[in-house]
Amino acid sequence: MHHKRKFNFLLSTILVIGFVSACSDGSKSKQPTEEAQVEIKKDPFPLKYTSGIRSILEENKGNIWFGSHQEGAALFDGEGLTYFTVENGLSDNQIRTIYEDEAGTVWFEGGKGLSNYNGQRLTTIIQRDYSSKNEWKLSENNLWFKGDESTGFNTREGQPGVYRYDGDKLIYQAFPIELKAGEESYYSVTTPLVKGKDNMIWFGTYGAAIGYNGTDFKIIKNESLGLTGDKGALHIRSLLYDSKGNLWIGNNGFGVLKYDGKNIINFTELHHHTKAETGGNSLEKIFSIGEDNEGNIWFGTYQSGVWRFDGESLTNFTEEDGLPSNQIWTIYNSKHGELWFGGADPSGVYVFNGSSFKRKY
Secondary structure, three states: OOOOOOOOOOEEEEEEEOOEOOOOOOOOOEOOOEEEEEEEOEEOOOOOOOOEEEEEEEOOOOOEEEEEOOOOEEEEOOOOEEEEOHHHOOOOOOEEEEEEOOOOOEEEEEOOOEEEEOOOOEEEOOOOEOOOOOOOOOOOOOEEEOOOOOOOOOOOOOOOEEEEEOOOOEEEEEOOOOOOOOOOOOOOEOOOOEEOOOOOEEEEEOOEEEEEOOOOEEEEEHHHHOOOOOOOOOOEEEEEEOOOOOEEEEEEOOEEEEEOOOOEEEHHHHOOOOHHHHOOOOOOEEEEEEEOOOOOEEEEEOOOOEEEEOOOOEEEEOHHHOOOOOOEEEEEEOOOOOEEEEEEOOOOEEEEOOOOEEEOO
16 A cells, blocks of 8 residues: 655644543433643654554544554544544553444543544543443443453452443443452453354453353353463463354463364464474464464464464464564454554554565554
């Protein structure tokens, strides 16, 4: 894609940051809004982030959003980049996941809190409903978000869980997990939501992959895997539901688990890709997983670059192959079928051309 490399004139606009009261009974009493007039600058390429790319979203109308590790979010409209931070209404400058609802509103899941953008206003969302924590529901157009804290839960949440947006309000839903002492942060959500077969949705937390189909839960955790004592423990950082019906669980520690709906296998051990076996780059610390249009599964790691699995063998790609970093936080399948790779510092979004990685944004 050819990008125009010129500065556009400064555009001024009003971004209204709406604040409403946070009340545990779900009432909608409002507080006066606070307005901030800001100057919006449209910058040329490339992305200027230096802290890393945590999330990507391609809107239905074609705009592309990039969420950074510590510098807010950036919007590409086809001509240039516009940058947003907490000063413009984001809840946090760490943007872990970006979603779009059926009305076209874009939602930003921060390290702390939640905000959205309707094309004109960027708003930090404060209102929550805590009145039906254990009354889980599932509708096709629901959006789901992590708790408000970076890790753990606040006093209103009371226990680990997620927020369900039903098109009107954010309803807190508590995970059906009994906490043990010292596990207050262990079931914090760490991955974007993935959708599987039979209406099953999956949440990745540090200590469990939690599936819900509207009536029943499937919970994959240490006890169900026989991980006790010195056998290691789950530290989930990524999920993928592939085109063949498999759930892939990326773990930061002992590698990749593959669940076909009946059995769970340790994919890393099966393919002898532990560090002890390879003597170098391994498939143990997995932070992102993606699938391309040919059905290849890609694994983004911490310090070992990217691995591609073609159904039979694994191929490793690193900075020597053009990757921006050997730590890859996000793998995103674009609407045109490209896989986009975003890594830690130095930043940027890269695409694989068949033999190496080239910068795209």
